[in-house]
Amino acid sequence: MNAWLLTCNPDVFDLDGFRRDGHELRSWSVARYRNELEVGDGFVMWLTGPRGGLVGRGRFTGSPTRQSSAPDEYWQEDPGPRWYVPLVVDEWLDRPVPRQHFVQDDRFSAQSPLRTLFAGNPHKVTGAQWEAFEEAFESGLAPEGPTWLLEPGASVRRRELHDRYGGSRQGGISKCARSSNVLIFTDPQTGHRHGYFDEWAEDGTFHYTGEGQIGPQSFDSPGNAALRDHVRLRLALRVFEGSRGTVRYVGEFAVDPATPYSYGEAPETGGGPLRKVIRFHLSPVGSPRQPPTVAVGCGYRVADESVTPAAPQFGVPDxxxxxxxxxxxxxxxxxxxxxxxxxxxxxxxxxxxxxxxxxxxxxxxxxxxxxxxxxxxxxxxxxxxxxxxxxxxxxxxxxxxxxxxxxxxxxxxxxxxxxxxxxxxxxxxxxxxxxxxxxxxxx
Structure with a gap:
């Protein structure tokens, strides 16, 4: 018997939506090793992307066959005819076990399928690596807590939000002890008074100002540390528009892995002196489509033509x-x-x-x-x-x-x-x- 890893790109196929709507996964496309796939072979399912990881396990129930795909609302585009292997999923995790958990394991130090996730399905898994995946399921690594129920665009009273998921009822960054979430609130109507200027930037990420109203911001703050380390801590970043009363859920975001944050200057609360602030670079996870009732845009913010970009914290600048x-x-x-x-x-x-x-x-x-x-x-x-x-x-x-x-x-x-x-x-x-x-x- 062989063991395999199957990948799913959420930008191509909405696996979460497929499962949320009550569908059962019965096959998966394969482009390689078709002659080596056997009935009874075990597989693990891997979700790619910044919030991805190990999400399920199961076994093959037949041999691959070439057939027409059935494009529906879960596909971003028509997949066309492909080879599909029939399968059954024995277990899904409520939340992915991230890649970082496995790359620190010596069993993945050589010939790791996690280094070639960009290649076509399936990916070969060694016996030792399969044991590591099995251990992740058996040890209950998937975080527990209430299931996230809000869809992008939904409005909710902040008090009710914290009653269900936990976290501080004040402040812009609220790490939840009751669930594996960090609740992030952005509110231009009140944030500017405290030196919080949150906005989309030229690099295509949403720049969110960190925690701390007086003095230079640092990662000694629990909220700032939670944002920076949310992938390692397996925490979902949930962004809301508004800060008190009724707030609107925008969607799940993740820090940009190439440039997670940069530093800037902003005044202290009440128009005090300029101090160093952290600007987290957040990217949407999936498509946070908003309902038709959400108006487009806000008052124009004049772009500062005198500002030049700071030296990049990570990698090569664009x-x-x-x-x-x-x-x-x-x-x-x-x-x-x-x-x-x-x-x-x-x-x-x-x-x-x-x-x-x-x-x-x-x-x-x-x-x-x-x-x-x-x-x-x-x-x-x-x-x-x-x-x-x-x-x-x-x-x-x-x-x-x-x-x-x-x-x-x-x-x-x-x-x-x-x-x-x-x-x-x-x-x-x-x-x-x-x-x-x-x-x-x-x-």
Whole structure:
């Protein structure tokens, strides 16, 4: 008998939603080792991504066969014909056992399937590694506590939230002793008074200000340490909009593994002196789609053109977010916002409930234009245009249920050298424009 590991990418197939709706998993696609798979072989299921890990175990019940897939709402795209192996799942975990638990085990020091999760299914597992997976199930590593029931967009009284899941009823970061969650509250209406300026940043992550109203912030604070170490501690980060009374659940987030946090400056509570603050870089886990009743955007926040990005804490900096390009990006954004305001339009910045567009404007309550701004150089022009088109398609898809009419604008530094981009954008419903063509997008 052999042992195997199967991976599931939640961005391709919504396994959690599939199970939550009461469906049983009866087969899984396999691209390799099909001649080696036998009836009775054991397997473990692994969920990829920052909040993934070991989630289930079971056994194969037949030989792989090639068949047409059955695309439904759980697939992000039609999977097409594939090889599928029939199986039965004997046990699911309520919460994944993270990768870090296993990579510290000597049994995974060589020929580990955890190093090649990007490859096609299945992945070979040694006898010793299978024992390690079995031990994880038998020892009850999956954290216990009340099941998380809120869906993105749901409103709840903060008092009721803490009654069920635990955690402090005050403050912006609330680590729950009763459940494996950290509740995070962002509220621009009250946060600015304490030097908390939470916002989507150019790197595509939500920058959330850490805990501490007086003096420099540090990781001696339990809340800041819980955010930084939430993957190792197997804690889910639950972000809410609002800080008191009724709050709205935005969705689950995770610290960006490449750049988990950076440092900045902000005033102390009540407009005191500037002090060092921690800005956590949070990325959504899955798609935190909001219901149609959630309005798009909030008042426009002028981008600070004098600020240059700090040296990265981890890894190599993105050249598109440094020096000249960042200043050009913010200048383009502020100039277009000023032109839109001069024409009597309501200018918007994204809230945590929105995708991370650069700015938007509203002609009427149900007519929104969302805009992505890109600085350009001859060296990065194609890469920037590709990125902008992809981002706008994502923004439009996520906002179309929240406004009757959604328009998309890609605002760039100058007319692209390759004119095909104008027609390409037009075909997918995007207006490509640059300084001097304000009337094309604002008129």
């Amino acid at each position: 050249p598109d977010l440094t020096g000249r390009n960042l200043r050009a990006h913010r200048g383009l954004q502020n100039s277009l916002a000023a032109a839109a305001r001069d024409r009597g339009l309501e200018i918007l910045s994204p809230r945590v409930t929105d995708p991370d567009f650069d700015l938007a404007w509203r002609r009427a309550a149900d007519d929104v234009t969302v805009c992505e701004v890109k600085s350009l150089t001859r060296a990065n022009e194609t890469r920037q245009l590709r990125a902008g088109v992809g981002q706008l398609l994502d923004y439009h898809d996520r906002l179309r249920e929240r406004a009757a009419s959604v328009h998309a604008v890609l605002w760039v530094e100058y007319e692209p050298a390759d004119s095909r981009w104008i027609a390409l954008c037009e075909r997918v419903g995007i207006t490509l424009a640059w300084p001097g063509r304000e009337d094309d997008v604002l008129g």
